[in-house]
Amino acid sequence: MLGKLERPGRTVIADFEAGLGTVMRLEGRPVDVVVVVVEPTSKSLEVGRRAAEAVQAGKLGRLVITANRVRDDEDVARIRAAFPGLDPVLVPDEPAIVSAERKGEAPLDAAPDSPGMKALVALAESLLV
Amino acid sequence: MRVAFVGKGGVGKSSLSGSFARVLAEAGERVLAIDSDPMPGMAFSLGLEQSDAGLPDDAVEEYEEDGRQRYRLREGLTGTDAVEQYAQRAPGGVHFMQLGKARGPQWNNRRQHFGFQRLLDDLPGDGWSIVGDLPGGTRQPFLTWGRYARTFLVVIEPTPASLLTGRRLARLAETARAPRVVAIANKVREPGDAERVSSRTGLDVIGSVPFDPALADADRLGKAVLDTDPDGPTATAVRSLVQTLQKSEEQS
Secondary structure, eight states, X not given: OXXXXXXXXXXXXXXXXXXXXXXXXXXXXXXXXXXXXXXXSHHHHHHHHHHHHHHHHTTOSEEEXXXXXXXXXXXXXXXXXXXXXXXXXXXXXXXXXXXXXXXTOOHHHHOTTXXXXXXXXXXXXXHXX | OEEEXXXXXXXXXXXXXXXXXXXXXXXXXXXXXXXXXXXXXXXXXXXXXXXXXXXXXXXXXXXXXXXEEEEEEOTTOOHHHHHHHHOEEOGGGOEEEEOOOOOSTTOOOHHHHHHHHHHHHTOOOTTOEEEEEOOSBSSSIIIIITTTOSEEEEEEXXXXXXXXXXXXXXXXXXXXXXXXXXXXXXXXOSTTHHHHHHHHHOOOEEEEEEOOHHHXXXXXXXXXXXXXXXXXXXXXXXXXXXXXXXXXXXXX
């Protein structure tokens, strides 16, 4: 389905199921970019590393690592060590985003000027270039 | 006791199920912890190093039936044998079996996937408590990966997305005629959160686990919270949950 949605001027954003199943089943090149979202926990970084390996080995598209809920320099070091050379996008851990999630609000509506949202806006703009 | 932890990805199933298994073992029970998620998870919360090892290839044999490839445990190997031979030993004496972990593009896990399901059909019985950590989401938790459970614990955060998954799991449980399905409210921050989980899902909430920065720290380090903060809020809540379930098992 993803491979058939392409139209001039259209951008398709798919939110995949957790884990690697869907990424591992992608065949051909139905996407331009795979954004691998991780948290700075051992488990999440391990899953993210496997996803990144699968994307790179399968040549599935451009790989962007986005680290969510980043608290401090130790988190940043842990994330960078897990993905050497990939320059991950860092989204800070923010109470405003936690609060928006609890209320079922879009973080972009609830906290548009927060550092986390600014990081995601910058990522989106960089992908459109 | 045979329980399986289900719920949306990221709600804390692995952290709670691993801690739950350890607490049961502390209480003197013989515990088998089963991780059916093809992604790494439960090992960390049990206090084990992560490995990809599942059932070895030679534990599973392929055969043909009605023109289709099928898989079973090799001749003479029972589920109990497989647990004794291949389970890792976690702290507290917990036996740990996991589905082999996914790696690489176009990963083929047919042998591992169906071999592990045969193991689930023949788990050790009397004298064992079984604690399962299932993959996230709503895909066939009751009839496939959780087929051995007598109680399903739906882990739910008080967020709309997690509540919606919880409600869908509750409906699926009715369709699948799952034996007993109850909820655990996780990452609770406000007094009304557990009630909100109950009212939005229709499930009885049998335990409530507070949002715990110590758990986030343990997860960051890849450690079991029972080792890093053995008397903290998460450990205390899980001990209470274990006691609640033990009492309800005794009464039933």
